[in-house]
Amino acid sequence: MSGAWTFQDIGKDDAAAVGFAEKLYGDDGMRLDVVRYNVGAGTKELENGYEDGATRATESFFIAENYNSPASFSDPENYDFTRDAAALNVLDKCLDTGNVRTVVLFANSPHYLLTRNKKGNADREYESNLLRENYSAFADYMLIIADFFREKFSALENPPEIYISPVNEPQWKWGGEYATQEGCHFEPAELAEFYDVFYTRLCAYNKETGADIKPDFFESGNYGVTGLSKSHFAEYIAEFSRYDFFSELGHLSVHSYGANNGRLYRSQFNTYMKTRLPDLKVHMSEYCVMQGGLDESIDMGIYTAGVMMKDLTMISASQWCWWLGAATCGEGNGGWYEDGLLYYTADDGYSFFTTKRYFTLSQFTRYISAGDVRIKARTNDINGLDGMEVCAFEKPDKSVSVVLINHRSRTRKLKLPKGFRIAEASVTDADRNLADLSAQNLKIPANCVLSLRLVKE
Amino acid sequence: MQKAKRKITGWRRVALVAASLVFAACFILSAYAVGVEFAPVSLKIDPSVRF
Numbered sequence: 165m166s167g168a169w170t171f172q173d174i175g176k177d178d179a180a181a182v183g184f185a186e187k188l189y190g191d192d193g194m195r196l197d198v199v200r201y202n203v204g205a206g207t208k209e210l211e212n213g214y215e216d217g218a219t220r221a222t223e224s225f226f227i228a229e230n231y232n233s234p235a236s237f238s239d240p241e242n243y244d245f246t247r248d249a250a251a252l253n254v255l256d257k258c259l260d261t262g263n264v265r266t267v268v269l270f271a272n273s274p275h276y277l278l279t280r281n282k283k284g285n286a287d288r289e290y291e292s293n294l295l296r297e298n299y300s301a302f303a304d305y306m307l308i309i310a311d312f313f314r315e316k317f318s319a320l321e322n323p324p325e326i327y328i329s330p331v332n333e334p335q336w337k338w339g340g341e342y343a344t345q346e347g348c349h350f351e352p353a354e355l356a357e358f359y360d361v362f363y364t365r366l367c368a369y370n371k372e373t374g375a376d377i378k379p380d381f382f383e384s385g386n387y388g389v390t391g392l393s394k395s396h397f398a399e400y401i402a403e404f405s406r407y408d409f410f411s412e413l414g415h416l417s418v419h420s421y422g423a424n425n426g427r428l429y430r431s432q433f434n435t436y437m438k439t440r441l442p443d444l445k446v447h448m449s450e451y452c453v454m455q456g457g458l459d460e461s462i463d464m465g466i467y468t469a470g471v472m473m474k475d476l477t478m479i480s481a482s483q484w485c486w487w488l489g490a491a492t493c494g495e496g497n498g499g500w501y502e503d504g505l506l507y508y509t510a511d512d513g514y515s516f517f518t519t520k521r522y523f524t525l526s527q528f529t530r531y532i533s534a535g536d537v538r539i540k541a542r543t544n545d546i547n548g549l550d551g552m553e554v555c556a557f558e559k560p561d562k563s564v565s566v567v568l569i570n571h572r573s574r575t576r577k578l579k580l581p582k583g584f585r586i587a588e589a590s591v592t593d594a595d596r597n598l599a600d601l602s603a604q605n606l607k608i609p610a611n612c613v614l615s616l617r618l619v620k621e
Numbered sequence: 622m623q624k625a626k627r628k629i630t631g632w633r634r635v636a637l638v639a640a641s642l643v644f645a646a647c648f649i650l651s652a653y654a655v656g657v658e659f660a661p662v663s664l665k666i667d668p669s670v671r672f
Contacts, residue, residue, distance in 0.1 A: 480672050540670035544663040556666045564666060577661035584666075608662060618666075 165489035165505050166200035166270070166450070167251055169219040173510065174490060175250030180514035185257035187506055187516065188489055189264060194505075194522070195529045197265040198485055199258050199324075200449070203309055204248065205273040205346045207284040214284075219492075220345045221284070223248045224275055225309055231277050234301035238308075245312050259320060265534055266483075267317070268380055268449070269310055270329035273338075273346035274302045284346035286339030293339065293348045299358050303365040306330050310377055311369070329380035329449070330362055331355060333419065335395045336385050352396060355382065356403035363409035381413060383449055386422035387479070388429060389436040395422075401441070415445035415482070421454065425470045427547070430478040437479070445482045448475045452487035453502035458519065462594040462611050464502070465520030469569055469613045472528060473553045476538065486525065490516070523592040527613040530590050530598065531565035532557045541566065552576070552608075563587065566616040568608060576608040580618070588617040 165188060174180050187193040204222020207214070214220045230242040258264050273284045278301055279293040280286060286293035294302060306328050317323035331348065334355050338347030350358065363379055370377060381404070386395045404410040423429045437446065451471060453464070475481040491504025500507070505525070508516045541556035551571035558564050564584065570576060580586065586603035593612035601614075608614055629637060653659070 538672040540667040540672075542665050544660065544665075552662055554664065558668050558671070562668075564668070566664065566666070568662075568664075574658075577658060579661045579663040581664055581666050 165196060165198075165486045166202060167254060167489055168200075168202040168272075168487075169222075170488060170490045170492060170508075171202070171251035171254040172223060172248065173219050173250065173492070174508070174514065175253035177514050178253070180508075180516075181254045181257040183514070183516055184254060184490055184506065184508075185261055187518075187522075189258045189261040191261070191263070194526045195263055195533075197263050197534050198268065198483060199255060199264055199266070200268045200270050200329075200485060201251070201255055201313075203269050203271045203306065205271065205276050205279075205284045207273075207276055207346055210276060210283060214344055222346065223251075225312070226275055226277075226305065228277060234278060234298045237275065237278065237301040238304040240308050240311070243308055243312070259317075259324070262322070264324050265322075266327065267313065267324045268327040268329055269306065269313065270332060270380070270383070271306065272332045273348045274298070274330075275305055278302050278305070279348070285343035286349065289337035289340040290349050291339050292350050292354050294350075294358065296354075296357075299361040300365065302330065302358075303362040306362070307365060307369050307377075311373070311375075314373075314375055314377065326375075326377045327380040328366065328377060329383055329417065331358070331381075332383045332450075333385035334382060334400070352400045352403040355400060356407055359404065360407045360409055363407075363412070379409075379413065380415075380417050380447070380449070382417065384416070384418045386420070387418040387433045388422055389433050393422075398436075413444060415447050416441070417447040417449040420448055420451040420471055420475055423471070423474075425467060425474065427474065427478065430474055434479050446479050447483040447485075448479070448481040449483065449485050450487050451475075451485075452504075455502050456499065457502065458500040458507070459502065460519045462520050462524075462592075465524035465592065466569060466571060466611060466613060468521045469524040469527065469567075470553060470571070472525060473555055473567065473569055477553075477555050480538070520592065520597075523597040524613040526598055527590065527592055527615045528567055530615040531588065531617045532567070533559070535560070536565060539564070543568075562620065564618040566618060568614045568616070570608045570610065570612050570614065573610045575610050578606060578608050583621055584618040585621050586616055587619045590615045 174184050188196050204224050206224030207221040208223045225243045225247050227242050227244050236242050274294045276282050278298040334350035338349045388395050389397050486505050488503045490506040492508050493500050506516050536557035536559050539556050539558045541554050543552045543554050545552035553569040556564050556566045589601040591612050591614045593609045
Protein backbone atom coordinates (compact mmCIF):
# COMPACT_ATOMS: atom_id res chain seq x y z
CA MET A 165 0.00 0.00 0.00
CA SER A 166 1.09 3.56 -0.43
CA GLY A 167 1.41 6.35 2.05
CA ALA A 168 0.20 8.93 -0.41
CA TRP A 169 -1.58 11.85 1.12
CA THR A 170 -2.72 10.46 4.47
CA PHE A 171 0.70 9.61 5.97
CA GLN A 172 1.20 13.34 6.34
CA ASP A 173 -1.97 13.58 8.37
CA ILE A 174 -1.92 10.38 10.43
CA GLY A 175 1.74 10.88 11.36
CA LYS A 176 0.92 14.02 13.32
CA ASP A 177 -0.45 11.78 16.03
CA ASP A 178 1.99 9.21 17.39
CA ALA A 179 -0.66 6.82 18.68
CA ALA A 180 -2.49 6.97 15.36
CA ALA A 181 0.73 6.22 13.47
CA VAL A 182 1.37 3.19 15.70
CA GLY A 183 -2.21 1.98 15.29
CA PHE A 184 -2.01 2.35 11.52
CA ALA A 185 1.30 0.51 11.29
CA GLU A 186 0.16 -2.34 13.53
CA LYS A 187 -3.04 -2.88 11.55
CA LEU A 188 -1.23 -3.06 8.21
CA TYR A 189 2.28 -4.30 9.02
CA GLY A 190 2.13 -5.80 12.50
CA ASP A 191 2.18 -9.51 13.29
CA ASP A 192 -1.40 -9.21 14.52
CA GLY A 193 -2.42 -7.20 11.48
CA MET A 194 -2.11 -7.79 7.75
CA ARG A 195 1.66 -8.45 7.88
CA LEU A 196 2.26 -6.45 4.69
CA ASP A 197 5.87 -6.02 3.67
CA VAL A 198 5.97 -3.23 1.06
CA VAL A 199 5.68 0.48 1.86
CA ARG A 200 5.30 2.92 -1.00
CA TYR A 201 6.52 6.29 0.26
CA ASN A 202 5.29 9.29 -1.70
CA VAL A 203 8.16 11.63 -2.61
CA GLY A 204 6.12 14.79 -2.99
CA ALA A 205 6.54 17.58 -5.50
CA GLY A 206 6.36 20.20 -2.77
CA THR A 207 2.98 21.56 -3.79
CA LYS A 208 2.06 22.45 -0.22
CA GLU A 209 4.08 25.58 -0.89
CA LEU A 210 1.70 26.54 -3.71
CA GLU A 211 -1.83 27.70 -4.08
CA ASN A 212 -2.56 24.59 -6.11
CA GLY A 213 -6.33 24.42 -5.91
CA TYR A 214 -6.40 20.63 -5.55
CA GLU A 215 -9.65 19.31 -4.26
CA ASP A 216 -9.07 18.07 -0.77
CA GLY A 217 -5.80 19.99 -1.02
CA ALA A 218 -5.04 19.75 2.66
CA THR A 219 -3.84 16.20 2.16
CA ARG A 220 -3.27 15.78 -1.59
CA ALA A 221 -0.72 18.57 -1.75
CA THR A 222 2.68 17.41 -0.53
CA GLU A 223 5.69 18.57 1.41
CA SER A 224 9.15 18.22 -0.14
CA PHE A 225 12.56 17.77 1.44
CA PHE A 226 14.01 20.30 -1.02
CA ILE A 227 14.41 23.82 0.38
CA ALA A 228 12.79 26.00 -2.24
CA GLU A 229 14.33 29.16 -0.75
CA ASN A 230 17.77 27.83 -1.76
CA TYR A 231 16.80 27.42 -5.40
CA ASN A 232 18.92 29.30 -7.92
CA SER A 233 18.85 26.97 -10.90
CA PRO A 234 18.06 23.29 -11.59
CA ALA A 235 21.64 22.57 -10.45
CA SER A 236 20.48 23.41 -6.91
CA PHE A 237 18.72 20.04 -6.87
CA SER A 238 22.10 18.26 -7.13
CA ASP A 239 23.44 19.75 -3.90
CA PRO A 240 22.52 17.74 -0.76
CA GLU A 241 22.95 20.94 1.30
CA ASN A 242 19.70 22.18 -0.22
CA TYR A 243 17.64 19.47 1.45
CA ASP A 244 16.05 19.43 4.88
CA PHE A 245 15.21 15.94 6.03
CA THR A 246 13.31 17.10 9.06
CA ARG A 247 10.52 18.00 6.65
CA ASP A 248 7.62 15.69 5.83
CA ALA A 249 8.00 14.68 9.46
CA ALA A 250 4.52 13.23 9.83
CA ALA A 251 4.94 10.93 6.82
CA LEU A 252 8.38 9.89 8.08
CA ASN A 253 6.85 9.15 11.46
CA VAL A 254 4.36 6.71 9.93
CA LEU A 255 7.14 5.08 7.91
CA ASP A 256 9.19 4.66 11.10
CA LYS A 257 6.28 3.01 12.84
CA CYS A 258 5.85 0.63 9.90
CA LEU A 259 9.56 -0.22 10.05
CA ASP A 260 9.27 -0.79 13.80
CA THR A 261 7.03 -3.80 13.14
CA GLY A 262 10.05 -5.56 11.63
CA ASN A 263 8.01 -6.83 8.68
CA VAL A 264 8.86 -4.22 6.02
CA ARG A 265 11.11 -5.77 3.35
CA THR A 266 10.71 -3.22 0.55
CA VAL A 267 10.32 0.55 0.40
CA VAL A 268 9.37 2.08 -2.94
CA LEU A 269 10.05 5.81 -3.21
CA PHE A 270 7.53 6.99 -5.75
CA ALA A 271 6.84 10.41 -7.24
CA ASN A 272 3.64 11.49 -8.94
CA SER A 273 5.27 14.67 -10.29
CA PRO A 274 8.78 16.10 -10.38
CA HIS A 275 9.43 18.85 -7.85
CA TYR A 276 7.40 21.85 -8.94
CA LEU A 277 10.50 24.01 -9.47
CA LEU A 278 11.66 21.58 -12.16
CA THR A 279 8.45 21.71 -14.14
CA ARG A 280 7.45 23.78 -17.13
CA ASN A 281 4.84 25.84 -15.26
CA LYS A 282 6.28 25.55 -11.72
CA LYS A 283 3.27 23.53 -10.58
CA GLY A 284 2.47 19.92 -9.72
CA ASN A 285 0.43 19.56 -12.91
CA ALA A 286 0.85 20.80 -16.47
CA ASP A 287 -1.34 23.63 -17.71
CA ARG A 288 -2.69 21.45 -20.49
CA GLU A 289 -3.85 17.86 -20.55
CA TYR A 290 -1.44 15.25 -21.96
CA GLU A 291 1.51 17.63 -21.80
CA SER A 292 4.76 16.60 -20.12
CA ASN A 293 5.51 19.07 -17.40
CA LEU A 294 9.16 18.10 -16.90
CA LEU A 295 11.51 20.20 -18.97
CA ARG A 296 13.97 18.10 -20.91
CA GLU A 297 16.93 20.10 -19.59
CA ASN A 298 15.81 19.16 -16.07
CA TYR A 299 15.90 15.37 -16.53
CA SER A 300 19.27 15.12 -14.72
CA ALA A 301 18.21 17.46 -11.92
CA PHE A 302 15.06 15.42 -11.29
CA ALA A 303 17.14 12.22 -11.24
CA ASP A 304 19.48 13.82 -8.68
CA TYR A 305 16.46 14.95 -6.64
CA MET A 306 15.23 11.36 -6.36
CA LEU A 307 18.72 9.98 -5.68
CA ILE A 308 19.59 12.46 -2.91
CA ILE A 309 16.31 11.60 -1.22
CA ALA A 310 16.96 7.88 -1.73
CA ASP A 311 20.41 8.33 -0.21
CA PHE A 312 18.79 9.79 2.91
CA PHE A 313 16.55 6.73 3.21
CA ARG A 314 19.45 4.34 2.57
CA GLU A 315 21.41 5.93 5.41
CA LYS A 316 18.36 5.84 7.64
CA PHE A 317 17.69 2.16 6.91
CA SER A 318 21.32 1.16 7.41
CA ALA A 319 20.76 1.46 11.18
CA LEU A 320 18.11 -1.28 11.01
CA GLU A 321 18.83 -4.92 11.69
CA ASN A 322 17.23 -5.92 8.40
CA PRO A 323 17.27 -2.88 6.10
CA PRO A 324 14.52 -3.00 3.49
CA GLU A 325 15.50 -2.94 -0.16
CA ILE A 326 14.83 0.36 -1.92
CA TYR A 327 13.18 0.94 -5.28
CA ILE A 328 12.77 4.33 -6.94
CA SER A 329 9.74 5.01 -9.09
CA PRO A 330 10.13 8.54 -10.48
CA VAL A 331 7.09 8.43 -12.80
CA ASN A 332 3.55 7.31 -12.14
CA GLU A 333 0.94 6.47 -14.79
CA PRO A 334 2.61 8.49 -17.56
CA GLN A 335 -0.20 7.83 -20.03
CA TRP A 336 -2.88 9.88 -18.36
CA LYS A 337 -3.63 13.56 -18.91
CA TRP A 338 -2.75 14.82 -15.42
CA GLY A 339 -2.82 18.47 -16.45
CA GLY A 340 -5.42 21.10 -17.15
CA GLU A 341 -7.93 22.98 -15.14
CA TYR A 342 -9.46 20.04 -13.32
CA ALA A 343 -6.34 18.30 -12.00
CA THR A 344 -6.98 17.06 -8.48
CA GLN A 345 -3.58 15.66 -7.53
CA GLU A 346 0.09 15.83 -8.50
CA GLY A 347 0.84 14.10 -11.77
CA CYS A 348 2.94 14.28 -14.90
CA HIS A 349 2.24 12.99 -18.38
CA PHE A 350 5.05 11.63 -20.56
CA GLU A 351 4.83 10.57 -24.18
CA PRO A 352 6.53 7.19 -24.80
CA ALA A 353 9.66 8.66 -26.42
CA GLU A 354 9.98 11.34 -23.71
CA LEU A 355 9.68 8.80 -20.94
CA ALA A 356 12.23 6.46 -22.50
CA GLU A 357 14.69 9.34 -22.79
CA PHE A 358 14.11 10.41 -19.19
CA TYR A 359 14.46 6.83 -17.92
CA ASP A 360 17.76 6.53 -19.77
CA VAL A 361 19.08 9.62 -17.98
CA PHE A 362 17.70 8.47 -14.66
CA TYR A 363 19.06 4.93 -14.99
CA THR A 364 22.54 6.19 -15.89
CA ARG A 365 22.53 8.36 -12.76
CA LEU A 366 21.21 5.50 -10.64
CA CYS A 367 23.94 3.12 -11.83
CA ALA A 368 26.60 5.75 -11.10
CA TYR A 369 25.17 6.26 -7.60
CA ASN A 370 25.08 2.51 -6.89
CA LYS A 371 28.65 2.11 -8.13
CA GLU A 372 29.92 5.02 -6.08
CA THR A 373 28.20 4.05 -2.84
CA GLY A 374 27.97 0.27 -3.10
CA ALA A 375 24.21 0.56 -2.85
CA ASP A 376 21.77 -1.66 -4.74
CA ILE A 377 18.84 0.65 -5.29
CA LYS A 378 16.62 -0.61 -8.09
CA PRO A 379 14.44 1.23 -10.59
CA ASP A 380 10.69 0.70 -10.54
CA PHE A 381 9.48 1.36 -14.11
CA PHE A 382 6.85 2.37 -15.34
CA GLU A 383 3.76 2.20 -13.14
CA SER A 384 1.65 1.83 -16.26
CA GLY A 385 -1.85 3.17 -15.67
CA ASN A 386 -3.17 -0.16 -16.87
CA TYR A 387 -1.90 -3.15 -18.81
CA GLY A 388 -4.19 -3.20 -21.79
CA VAL A 389 -2.04 -4.38 -24.68
CA THR A 390 -4.45 -4.30 -27.59
CA GLY A 391 -4.44 -1.44 -30.07
CA LEU A 392 -7.72 -0.26 -28.55
CA SER A 393 -6.18 0.40 -25.13
CA LYS A 394 -5.77 4.04 -24.17
CA SER A 395 -2.67 3.18 -22.18
CA HIS A 396 -0.47 2.70 -25.29
CA PHE A 397 1.39 0.09 -23.27
CA ALA A 398 3.09 -1.47 -26.27
CA GLU A 399 4.25 1.93 -27.55
CA TYR A 400 6.00 2.67 -24.27
CA ILE A 401 7.68 -0.74 -24.34
CA ALA A 402 8.80 -0.18 -27.94
CA GLU A 403 10.44 3.11 -26.97
CA PHE A 404 12.09 1.64 -23.84
CA SER A 405 13.56 -1.20 -25.89
CA ARG A 406 15.62 1.28 -27.89
CA TYR A 407 17.76 1.94 -24.79
CA ASP A 408 20.21 -0.27 -22.91
CA PHE A 409 18.47 0.22 -19.55
CA PHE A 410 15.54 -1.87 -20.71
CA SER A 411 17.54 -5.08 -20.87
CA GLU A 412 18.74 -4.48 -17.30
CA LEU A 413 15.27 -4.33 -15.72
CA GLY A 414 14.11 -7.17 -13.50
CA HIS A 415 10.44 -6.29 -13.53
CA LEU A 416 7.77 -3.99 -14.89
CA SER A 417 5.28 -2.33 -12.57
CA VAL A 418 1.72 -2.03 -13.77
CA HIS A 419 -1.64 -1.02 -12.32
CA SER A 420 -4.77 -3.14 -12.56
CA TYR A 421 -7.18 -0.34 -13.33
CA GLY A 422 -9.34 -1.44 -16.22
CA ALA A 423 -8.56 -5.10 -15.61
CA ASN A 424 -10.75 -5.20 -12.50
CA ASN A 425 -12.23 -8.69 -12.32
CA GLY A 426 -11.87 -9.46 -16.03
CA ARG A 427 -10.11 -12.46 -17.51
CA LEU A 428 -9.67 -11.61 -21.19
CA TYR A 429 -7.70 -8.46 -20.40
CA ARG A 430 -5.27 -10.41 -18.21
CA SER A 431 -5.03 -13.25 -20.65
CA GLN A 432 -3.98 -10.85 -23.41
CA PHE A 433 -1.38 -9.22 -21.16
CA ASN A 434 -0.02 -12.56 -20.03
CA THR A 435 0.37 -13.73 -23.62
CA TYR A 436 2.12 -10.46 -24.47
CA MET A 437 4.57 -10.80 -21.58
CA LYS A 438 5.27 -14.48 -22.19
CA THR A 439 5.98 -14.02 -25.86
CA ARG A 440 7.78 -10.67 -25.85
CA LEU A 441 9.19 -10.07 -22.37
CA PRO A 442 9.49 -13.51 -20.76
CA ASP A 443 12.34 -12.51 -18.45
CA LEU A 444 10.52 -9.62 -16.77
CA LYS A 445 8.58 -10.14 -13.57
CA VAL A 446 5.37 -8.21 -13.01
CA HIS A 447 4.70 -6.03 -9.99
CA MET A 448 1.10 -4.91 -9.60
CA SER A 449 1.90 -1.66 -7.84
CA GLU A 450 -1.45 0.10 -7.53
CA TYR A 451 -5.14 -0.66 -7.54
CA CYS A 452 -8.30 0.61 -5.93
CA VAL A 453 -11.96 0.31 -6.84
CA MET A 454 -12.77 3.43 -8.79
CA GLN A 455 -16.09 4.33 -7.30
CA GLY A 456 -17.42 6.65 -4.66
CA GLY A 457 -19.03 5.59 -1.44
CA LEU A 458 -18.12 3.02 1.14
CA ASP A 459 -19.42 -0.48 0.52
CA GLU A 460 -18.90 -2.40 3.74
CA SER A 461 -20.49 -5.60 2.47
CA ILE A 462 -18.78 -8.93 1.81
CA ASP A 463 -19.52 -8.39 -1.90
CA MET A 464 -16.96 -5.59 -2.10
CA GLY A 465 -14.49 -7.64 -0.08
CA ILE A 466 -14.84 -10.60 -2.42
CA TYR A 467 -14.68 -8.37 -5.49
CA THR A 468 -11.34 -6.95 -4.37
CA ALA A 469 -10.00 -10.37 -3.40
CA GLY A 470 -10.96 -11.55 -6.88
CA VAL A 471 -8.85 -8.80 -8.46
CA MET A 472 -5.85 -9.81 -6.40
CA MET A 473 -6.39 -13.52 -7.03
CA LYS A 474 -6.49 -13.02 -10.79
CA ASP A 475 -3.38 -10.83 -10.74
CA LEU A 476 -1.52 -13.54 -8.83
CA THR A 477 -2.68 -16.42 -10.98
CA MET A 478 -3.22 -14.96 -14.44
CA ILE A 479 -0.38 -12.43 -14.79
CA SER A 480 1.88 -13.99 -12.12
CA ALA A 481 2.23 -10.73 -10.18
CA SER A 482 5.09 -11.21 -7.74
CA GLN A 483 4.18 -8.07 -5.77
CA TRP A 484 0.68 -6.69 -5.26
CA CYS A 485 -0.01 -3.29 -3.68
CA TRP A 486 -3.31 -1.67 -2.81
CA TRP A 487 -3.42 2.09 -3.39
CA LEU A 488 -4.00 4.00 -0.14
CA GLY A 489 -3.03 2.53 3.21
CA ALA A 490 -5.63 4.73 4.81
CA ALA A 491 -8.30 7.00 3.40
CA THR A 492 -10.56 9.51 5.01
CA CYS A 493 -13.69 11.33 4.01
CA GLY A 494 -12.47 14.16 1.82
CA GLU A 495 -14.49 17.34 2.12
CA GLY A 496 -13.77 18.39 -1.42
CA ASN A 497 -13.79 15.10 -3.30
CA GLY A 498 -17.33 14.02 -2.75
CA GLY A 499 -16.93 12.09 0.47
CA TRP A 500 -15.86 8.48 0.92
CA TYR A 501 -14.17 6.58 -1.88
CA GLU A 502 -13.26 2.91 -2.39
CA ASP A 503 -9.53 3.55 -2.20
CA GLY A 504 -8.53 2.75 1.40
CA LEU A 505 -7.36 -0.40 3.11
CA LEU A 506 -8.17 1.35 6.34
CA TYR A 507 -10.45 4.33 6.86
CA TYR A 508 -10.27 6.93 9.54
CA THR A 509 -11.92 9.97 10.98
CA ALA A 510 -10.04 12.66 12.87
CA ASP A 511 -12.94 14.66 14.28
CA ASP A 512 -12.31 13.73 17.89
CA GLY A 513 -8.90 12.06 17.84
CA TYR A 514 -7.89 9.58 15.15
CA SER A 515 -10.22 6.64 14.87
CA PHE A 516 -9.62 3.84 12.36
CA PHE A 517 -12.20 1.47 10.99
CA THR A 518 -12.15 -1.31 8.45
CA THR A 519 -14.39 -2.68 5.74
CA LYS A 520 -14.60 -6.29 4.57
CA ARG A 521 -11.85 -5.51 2.06
CA TYR A 522 -9.30 -5.35 4.86
CA PHE A 523 -10.23 -8.84 5.98
CA THR A 524 -10.62 -10.52 2.60
CA LEU A 525 -7.20 -9.25 1.52
CA SER A 526 -5.80 -10.30 4.90
CA GLN A 527 -6.82 -13.86 4.02
CA PHE A 528 -3.96 -13.84 1.49
CA THR A 529 -1.34 -12.85 4.05
CA ARG A 530 -2.81 -15.17 6.68
CA TYR A 531 -0.60 -18.10 5.69
CA ILE A 532 1.33 -16.81 2.65
CA SER A 533 4.65 -15.06 3.34
CA ALA A 534 7.34 -13.44 1.21
CA GLY A 535 9.54 -16.13 -0.29
CA ASP A 536 6.75 -18.69 -0.70
CA VAL A 537 6.53 -19.97 -4.25
CA ARG A 538 3.29 -20.10 -6.19
CA ILE A 539 2.50 -23.57 -7.46
CA LYS A 540 -0.07 -24.94 -9.85
CA ALA A 541 -3.51 -25.15 -8.28
CA ARG A 542 -6.97 -25.69 -9.69
CA THR A 543 -10.36 -26.99 -8.76
CA ASN A 544 -12.87 -28.93 -10.83
CA ASP A 545 -14.53 -25.57 -11.51
CA ILE A 546 -12.92 -24.74 -14.84
CA ASN A 547 -12.24 -21.03 -15.34
CA GLY A 548 -14.25 -20.16 -12.25
CA LEU A 549 -17.55 -20.63 -14.08
CA ASP A 550 -19.07 -22.05 -10.91
CA GLY A 551 -17.73 -19.25 -8.76
CA MET A 552 -14.56 -20.82 -7.36
CA GLU A 553 -11.10 -19.28 -7.61
CA VAL A 554 -7.94 -20.68 -6.09
CA CYS A 555 -4.23 -20.06 -5.68
CA ALA A 556 -1.60 -22.01 -3.75
CA PHE A 557 1.91 -21.28 -2.51
CA GLU A 558 4.51 -23.71 -1.24
CA LYS A 559 6.54 -22.80 1.83
CA PRO A 560 10.17 -23.80 2.36
CA ASP A 561 8.96 -26.49 4.81
CA LYS A 562 6.85 -27.95 1.94
CA SER A 563 3.54 -27.06 3.56
CA VAL A 564 1.11 -25.40 1.16
CA SER A 565 -0.95 -22.26 1.70
CA VAL A 566 -4.16 -22.13 -0.29
CA VAL A 567 -6.62 -19.29 -0.77
CA LEU A 568 -10.07 -20.12 -2.13
CA ILE A 569 -12.74 -17.60 -3.10
CA ASN A 570 -16.32 -18.81 -3.23
CA HIS A 571 -18.38 -16.29 -5.19
CA ARG A 572 -21.57 -18.34 -4.81
CA SER A 573 -24.13 -17.98 -2.05
CA ARG A 574 -24.00 -21.69 -1.21
CA THR A 575 -21.83 -23.77 1.06
CA ARG A 576 -19.61 -26.22 -0.82
CA LYS A 577 -18.03 -29.49 0.18
CA LEU A 578 -14.27 -29.62 -0.25
CA LYS A 579 -12.19 -32.57 -1.41
CA LEU A 580 -8.52 -32.15 -0.53
CA PRO A 581 -5.62 -33.19 -2.72
CA LYS A 582 -4.39 -36.71 -2.03
CA GLY A 583 -1.78 -36.93 0.69
CA PHE A 584 -2.61 -33.60 2.35
CA ARG A 585 -4.56 -32.65 5.44
CA ILE A 586 -5.63 -29.26 6.78
CA ALA A 587 -3.38 -27.92 9.53
CA GLU A 588 -5.06 -24.52 9.85
CA ALA A 589 -8.03 -22.78 8.28
CA SER A 590 -9.40 -19.26 8.43
CA VAL A 591 -12.32 -17.54 6.76
CA THR A 592 -13.87 -14.16 6.10
CA ASP A 593 -17.50 -14.12 5.04
CA ALA A 594 -20.52 -11.92 5.70
CA ASP A 595 -20.58 -12.74 9.41
CA ARG A 596 -16.96 -13.52 10.28
CA ASN A 597 -13.60 -11.80 9.92
CA LEU A 598 -10.42 -13.92 9.79
CA ALA A 599 -12.19 -16.52 11.90
CA ASP A 600 -10.36 -19.77 12.62
CA LEU A 601 -12.19 -22.86 11.40
CA SER A 602 -12.00 -26.43 12.57
CA ALA A 603 -10.18 -28.67 10.12
CA GLN A 604 -12.67 -31.48 10.79
CA ASN A 605 -15.22 -31.89 7.99
CA LEU A 606 -14.45 -28.43 6.73
CA LYS A 607 -16.80 -27.01 4.11
CA ILE A 608 -16.34 -23.88 2.04
CA PRO A 609 -18.78 -21.31 3.40
CA ALA A 610 -20.98 -19.28 1.09
CA ASN A 611 -19.58 -16.00 -0.30
CA CYS A 612 -16.25 -16.19 1.42
CA VAL A 613 -12.49 -16.01 1.15
CA LEU A 614 -11.02 -19.10 2.77
CA SER A 615 -7.36 -19.67 3.67
CA LEU A 616 -5.95 -23.11 4.32
CA ARG A 617 -2.57 -24.37 5.39
CA LEU A 618 -2.09 -27.88 4.14
CA VAL A 619 0.54 -30.30 5.38
CA LYS A 620 1.47 -33.74 4.13
CA GLU A 621 -0.20 -36.64 5.92
CA MET B 622 -56.33 -58.97 -32.40
CA GLN B 623 -53.05 -57.35 -31.49
CA LYS B 624 -52.93 -53.65 -32.19
CA ALA B 625 -49.98 -52.61 -34.39
CA LYS B 626 -47.35 -50.51 -32.58
CA ARG B 627 -47.07 -47.01 -33.86
CA LYS B 628 -43.50 -46.01 -34.68
CA ILE B 629 -42.31 -42.50 -33.95
CA THR B 630 -40.20 -41.41 -36.85
CA GLY B 631 -38.86 -38.35 -38.62
CA TRP B 632 -39.36 -34.93 -37.10
CA ARG B 633 -41.49 -36.37 -34.29
CA ARG B 634 -38.51 -38.39 -33.08
CA VAL B 635 -36.24 -35.35 -33.26
CA ALA B 636 -38.76 -33.27 -31.31
CA LEU B 637 -39.13 -35.97 -28.67
CA VAL B 638 -35.37 -36.27 -28.15
CA ALA B 639 -35.00 -32.46 -27.97
CA ALA B 640 -37.85 -32.17 -25.47
CA SER B 641 -36.26 -34.88 -23.32
CA LEU B 642 -32.93 -33.08 -23.32
CA VAL B 643 -34.55 -29.76 -22.41
CA PHE B 644 -36.47 -31.46 -19.61
CA ALA B 645 -33.30 -33.08 -18.27
CA ALA B 646 -31.38 -29.78 -18.42
CA CYS B 647 -34.18 -27.96 -16.60
CA PHE B 648 -34.27 -30.67 -13.96
CA ILE B 649 -30.51 -30.47 -13.36
CA LEU B 650 -30.49 -26.66 -13.29
CA SER B 651 -33.46 -26.57 -10.90
CA ALA B 652 -31.74 -29.02 -8.59
CA TYR B 653 -28.59 -26.94 -8.74
CA ALA B 654 -30.55 -23.75 -8.07
CA VAL B 655 -32.12 -25.15 -4.91
CA GLY B 656 -28.75 -26.22 -3.59
CA VAL B 657 -28.23 -29.84 -4.61
CA GLU B 658 -24.49 -30.36 -4.95
CA PHE B 659 -23.50 -32.82 -7.64
CA ALA B 660 -19.82 -32.98 -6.78
CA PRO B 661 -17.63 -31.46 -4.07
CA VAL B 662 -15.08 -28.82 -4.96
CA SER B 663 -12.05 -30.95 -5.71
CA LEU B 664 -8.80 -29.14 -5.03
CA LYS B 665 -5.75 -30.19 -7.03
CA ILE B 666 -2.24 -28.90 -6.47
CA ASP B 667 0.97 -29.73 -8.24
CA PRO B 668 4.10 -28.51 -6.41
CA SER B 669 6.26 -29.60 -9.32
CA VAL B 670 4.81 -26.76 -11.43
CA ARG B 671 6.23 -23.56 -9.96
CA PHE B 672 5.75 -19.97 -11.11
